Amino acid sequence: MAPAGVPDALEALGAESSVVLAGGTSIGLLLGQALIEPSTLVWLGRIPSLREVAVEDDRIRIGATVTVRELARHPVVRSRLPAVATAAGSVGNPRIRAVATVGGALGHADPRQDLPPALAASGATVEIAGPGGTRRVDVARLATGLMETVVAPDELITGVDIPLPEAARGVYLRFTPASAADWPTVSAAAVSRRGPDGIVTDVSLALGGVGPTVLTVPEAGELKGSVAPSEEDIRAVADAAGRRCDPVADRLGSAAYKRAMAAVWARRALQACLEGAGRS
């Protein structure tokens, strides 16, 4: 069914074993492999409000059914949120990006995905509508486990809200040593902000592929306070990232290797987003 507004969609989701369908990438995969047998598919493609991108002075709100392609190409995202733009431009392939939606990507909660680390490092919050109203959750806290989120069956992700700080610099790096078309073995997003004097005022770091959910590294905040954080301090944060992560062994690598790579790519991401010290 194709509700025309969020309230109708929420009502439909109240029914037993109904499933939200946006772009269809995840649902198409799950249906194709007979992993789900929903009684009702609630398609969000007819809800105009979910397709909107709203830019304010200090934030951008991305509707849940905005596609990953649109996100990657949005001029404000490209200029102010380069980590998000890079991550969005790395998702799957052009066909996936054309249909996969921001809300769908977050709801799917596969820890190997590109978008969540970039959004988490950018301080994004997810807007979730439910029978009792709308609530907001940090992207970093959305997933509770492998393909599990805090979103209840009768709730709906309606959008993502991302701050647009001044003088921010962001990078997203994905490590795909065998094929660029593959899931990343690990991925790292880092965002730094600087004051008018060039002093780093905040650094955030989030990693993908190294645990059941996106991993944020609070130690990254310790890099603030100087114009050029030292190599030693950056390594200390990267090492903390390696210690914090809880990867599973799979064909992309052993847990020990992923942990080591988490530290390497965390460091590289931090270095890339902190280089050019003194320039804003």
Added chain:
Amino acid sequence: MTVEPALDARLAPRPDAAAKASGATLYAADLPAPEGLLEVVLVRSPHPRARVVRVSTAEAVAAPGVAAVVTAGDLPDALAGRRVRDMPLLARDVVRFSGEPVAAVLAGTRREAESAAALVEVDYDELPPVLGAERALEGRPGTVHDAPWEYPGAVAGEDAGPNVQSVVAEGDRAGVAEALGRAAHAVSAVYRTPSGQHGYLEPHAWVAVPLAGGRRLRLWGTTKSPYRLRDQIVACLGLDAGAVEIEPVPLGGDFGGKGDVVDASLCAALARHTGRPVRLLLRSAEDLAATDARHPSVIAVRLGCDGSGRFVGLEVDAVFDGGAYAAAKPIPSVNLHGALECALGYRFPVFSLRSRVAYTNTLPKGHMRAPGAPQVVFAVESAVDELAAAGGFEPADLRRRNLLHDGDADAYGHRWPEARGIQTLDAALAAAADAGDGSLAAVGTGVVGTGVAVYARPTPLPQSTSLQLGRLPDGRLEVAVPIPETGTGNHAVVQVQLASALGVAPDTVVVRQVSTGSLPRDPGVGGSRVTVGMSAAVARLAEAWREGGGQGTVSVEVPAGSGAPALAYCAQVARVAVDPETGELRVLAVVTAVDVADIVRPRSHQLQIDGGTVMGFGFASMEDLLEDEGQVWASNLGEFRIPSAADVPALRTVLVTGGRGVGEANVKSVGELANVPTAAAIANAVFDATGVRIRTLPVTAEHLWSALQERAAAAAGAGSLP
């Protein structure tokens, strides 16, 4: 007579190109469904080895749209295979690999058949699987088949030991040991390669239509050898010789994987059983995890040279994991001829080879593009580099000292009038050194290195085949060929050859595959023999056509060719960059030099080289079915990664022209050359870059990173010694 194709014919567009690019070409899965068609979905074993206790079909039979649920008991007690008939159409009493079909569900639509297949309940009594070829050959923990030597066509006797599909032993093992004992430098190492898939993107598809109450059958499907398949189905099902006709269909990729006989025979049996047309369309994931794959290998190499770098002896002891059935292997030895040809390119005073193929409870293995050669050449060409390092030789120079010269004998004692290994190697090195062309000038981050490897392969003599030529109502000529267009451009090659022989424009020649009922014989596509084989037949056909005054219809049957095969060399130089912090390997460029005679159709020739090199690159760097514990873990194209457009290195080809080829077209075959030496060239480049010797494929980042870590730790440890 030598036919030299006119230049315009050689450069004409492929006759099938526009139809393929516009989506008009019908592959097996695209053919219109015959009236009354039943779709087949197979219920497959999840266990690598088990007794089938009971198959409960009642619920599936009652499901919507289901016409029948067939188990082994419903079908003739038949065994299928290309040389050895050892595989049942559906598992009978035991399953021998995870993915083996146990029941077939036939329904009006594929969705109905799939839904019903989930309702078939099979009770298994699991048995400990026989895993790992080396353990299997010791008979541990049991035998995959009770008495494999009793299968029709079996080549290994009861005395061969447990779980043997095939053993080939050549040469003088004691002599090699003695020679290596005297060698100035010697190396001994073991190399390992994983199982992989052909990676064609068209899954197997079969349509079988019963005629005359099931006494005759027509089949459309994914086969590269229609005439042999017809004979194999007839033998499997005990039918009359004329009972089966295989209809023409182009293939969506082959690489050795479209020679299967089991699924086609099963469809034939199901069509007879139900009296209705049946269609089996494998899903891509099913095709990857349940149809014949490349043999994993464990290859021990011992190689030595004297003080001046002349090889004194080579020993190769290869163990291949053949999987649960040998049915997919097509050659009389039921072995891998690429393995047997591993030492053709060099002078070895003494040589010994043993190639053993074991039965295990894994996916059956078959032939894939130069079967055995990518594995064994990876081993031997890596060992040559290891010997160079041990003896202080420059790797290319060590090869140059040992490559055959014109008139030299190979390790088997066969003399090759022409052996252009040195020229081919030098051409590759010269192109690689040519900084001006930029192909190898690419510098990556991290440490860079260059590696080389060489492969020599015989171009075979033509086998017996047949063709027919007539004129279409619109005045064009139509040549009926027995082979499908597998993708290599073989129909275009026939077009070029015939147009040239008759002195007509290529677009006035239509090439059409015909059914097995229309021509007498053909060996099928394989062994890099098509261009040679077709050239002999085309020359004969053109002659007959002219003799007949260009009227009516003429048919020719050509016998197997006589004369001498030719040796074709391929040398590759790979340049790589390794990120020492992560172990990431980037192959920056591969230069391929190919030893050629005349080239019938340059575009097709080049694409075989490019596609082959990229396949070799994939084998080296990423492809792995991840078979473990009797399961295929990389069972879809997202997990079993083949190279994408963004992954491939810069490719450069150098043709070493002027060689003497085989047959009327004076050609050397090319389809199974460029995919073979690539892995060794890359592994040798990794050694050049890092000092780490890779002996296991694929070269994963973690593998390389671990080796680099160990070396760094060892160096640190050594440094701390008092």
Added chain:
Amino acid sequence: MRLRFTLNGEPQELDASPTASLTEVLRSLGLTGTKEGCRIGVCGLCTVLVDDLPVSSCLFLAPCAEGRQVWTVEGLARRDPAVVAAFVEHEGMQCGICTPGQVVMASAARSELGAGAAEAEIREYLIGNLCRCTGYQSIVMALGSVVAG
């Protein structure tokens, strides 16, 4: 359920299962240039255009095509014969099973990539269109000539 969309420029109305993929629907209409490949969106054999953007029809649920413009390789070959011609000229194919998907991508690449696209961009663009035969060089050349116009 009833489904209405524009197919290769013509209005189309048919009954489709709510969980049918667009691949299934198109192939049932005899448009077999759209192939069934990996079924997980990574191989590109089933590529079609929906509202001028390439999508994996295997993952695209048919009901989501309601009211939209769908172009398959068959329609694009008629609408845009220069793309087919580029693949013929550069011989961007061997077995041809991936070629319809590559052709659909090429047709969309004109607007998605633009005339100045670098080879690396073209290769990235084709990252989800596998080819096992050619080694990609001739496909990249064909696509390059299409975007260059």
